[in-house]
Amino acid sequence: MQLRRVMQPVRRRHDALGRKISATKPAKKTGWYNLGGEGMTRWGMAIDLDRCTGCEACVVACAAENNIQTVGEEQAREGRAMHWLRIERYYEGDFPNVRTRFMPVLCQQCGAAPCEPVCPVYATYHNPEGLNAMVYSRCIGTRFCANNCPYTVRVFNWFDAEFPAPLDSQLNPDVSVRPGGVMEKCTFCVQRIVAGKDEAAQEEREVADGEVKTACQQSCPTKAIAFGDLEDADSEVSRWAESPRAFSLLGDLDTRPGVVYLSGSEWRAPAE
């Protein structure tokens, strides 16, 4: 199966009806979706796949930063591993000239997120800065959001989290530990965003580009991840998103992802 289809140019200038659209400045409202206000921050991420070595340091950093429970071998075998960020493998070329390519897949923080309208209790909603926020205490666990996510990036707490010693000593105090029966997913390290904004507010200035770093970005040895404000044309993430190599994952679904991928080469899925 060719995976070329998941790669769509990130900036279509017009939609099918001729309305102007772009990933960085989406329409204010389309159908069900409220896409946030004009001139506000739109948090976004760019991932350069040509730099990714698939080392999975980001996966580990994410788990440590966000108090993600470790479910153990048996549960993982049942398909219940809880990584908010996973490295998908794709192969390029024909045997024996095969090259493995890696794609970190995390919540795409869609501008028009399919997960949001289906939640009966507003446990997942769109915040003004373009994040798909989760309200854990509101979640009743219908798992409808996860079914409607085209990227399958939502993970569910099938049981109450357990952090046997000494794991409990490394819990991040800025992040809540989720109870069983609750959905969760990548938050773009919202606790770091909040901390960054607080610090900037203390010093009475704007948040500088590159000041807020997500855990995955911070831990990436090849600096394959950029994070920042997509509304700011000068930010690193905006400049990356302008690249001719940029694409959105499953962009034809028009979910307006906040994550942009960069890749210069042809892709193929693992041979089946």
Add this chain to the structure above:
Amino acid sequence: MTTESQRSAAVLDGELLGRLDRRRPGLLVGALASGALALVFFSCWGYQIANGIGVTGLNRPVFWGFYIINFVFWIGISHAGTLISAILRVTNAEWRRPVTRSAEAITLFALAIGGLFPLIHLGRVAIFYYMIPYPNSRMLWPNFRSPLVWDIAAITTYIIGSALYLFLPLIPDAAVMRDRAAAGLKKRFYALLALGWRGTAQQWHSLEWGIRILAVAIIPVAVSVHTIVSWDFAMTRTPGWKSTIFGPYFVVGAIFSGIAVLMIALALLRRGLGLGRFLTDRVFNNLGLLFVTMSLVWGYFTFAEHLTVWYSGDLSEKLVHHVLLHGDFAAPFWTMVVVNLVIPVAVLSFPRGRRPLPTALVGCGVLVGMWLERFLIVVPSLSTPRLAYSIGDYMPSWVELGIMIGAVGVFACLYFTFTRWLPIVSVWEMREGWRHGARGEGEATSGAAPTSATAAAPVPGGGAA
């Protein structure tokens, strides 16, 4: 003056109500056996609440499994009664008379169980009420954009509607039961149900209007319920789910499986309670014709659904389609086609196939087939997500199986209890039918009227004080 019709009324009362006075060991054994199964249901649910939803076989990407399948299945069965009996009432089909009560009871009990499944399915059932729009100090409301919230509104409406629809025609019969019962707890119970029914002309008038209005109103409600159930799937962007015909497809499937249960229940009632004089061959013949019609309509929808998906060539849709028709799910898929379409058409097309035993057997097959249909909607789509990396698998755990089987027990237990204490064939409607038959109005309930019922005098109904 003791008219012949009053005598025939006494015969009818004796036959239909007299059996309620006797102890019937068969019913007791049935109720106890199904009660034990019901216990399995509640203990499995309790176990799941205590240990977490992880005791199921659900995983990523198959977030929905047996509970949602059974939810759709039971809501489908609930269309047996109210919808079928309402259509028959509105179209004034005389042969409906012995059928309506048992069908309406199926509706109410199936709906009660179907309505439980979404709650069983929740990760945190203790706070299920977040889905209900109730006033609260923080002004938090449910998300009215979500099909699940529509579901709650639709199912609540339907459950209230069908409870009323079962209850209204029960009032005159409850009054007769009250009048027959000796003073005591039993009499008080029937008196409570009879709501002080005296059988005055005014009361009959109100009752008939009430039933008429409800019968018309319940049809769009029933159609909307299963349409909205289908929208839990069709509103999403999941391959294999987003389909414009899911609404009518689900409604047809619901009526189809509803008739299947009705056929089984009627055959059992006819044999077990010796109701052959009321549940005549004609009833089975007519229901059998309806049954085979629904089978063909269902087959048409299934064909249309799969043809359009296959023809479009959309890659992610085609992948789901492939696992259904040729892949891991091919065996259940083709089994479904055989038991839902091939067998019903082969058997029910012939008058000899529309007798109690064959229709009930076909009904059993259709129940299996319709359960498989829901399984084939829920699981293949989820296990074949767009990004091939997350392709998954699903195997139900013993908890899910226990709850599924136990639910049948809950249903049977409720049904046995109902049959034990209340007339499963509507007595006053049968009488009314005989009167019509005697007068030559419409068609008589053939074969059921005793020869003595020839007089045209009006029958006062229950409450012969």
